[in-house]
Amino acid sequence: MRRIFTPLVLAATLAAVAAAPVVAAKPVGECPNGAFTLMSYPEFRALSVLLGVPEDLLGAEHEEGWNTYDRNDDGSLCVMDLPDNAGTLGGWVFNVVDNTAHSR
Numbered sequence: 001m002r003r004i005f006t007p008l009v010l011a012a013t014l015a016a017v018a019a020a021p022v023v024a025a026k027p028v029g030e031c032p033n034g035a036f037t038l039m040s041y042p043e044f045r046a047l048s049v050l051l052g053v054p055e056d057l058l059g060a061e062h063e064e065g066w067n068t069y070d071r072n073d074d075g076s077l078c079v080m081d082l083p084d085n086a087g088t089l090g091g092w093v094f095n096v097v098d099n100t101a102h103s104r
Contacts, residue, residue, distance in 0.1 A: 036080045045062075069098055071098045076099050078097050
């Protein structure tokens, strides 16, 4: 009985180890489609200023908000400038997603 049991336990242990998830770096992908532009925070800040966003709205809290979307910590996000909508933050509206997004 022991001669059969030991190889079975060993085989089960090896199978469990082989099936364990592999820890890998967070994926870096592309933007979901051509409507988005890959940008770093300094590039996004410069675009915001160019489009008329007041500098006082672009403080440390703004960059911290940017970082919350950067799930793979590569410093880049996909940005889409949305049409200006009356009554929404002075018309400066962007769609921002991390560059791990996939289009289907």
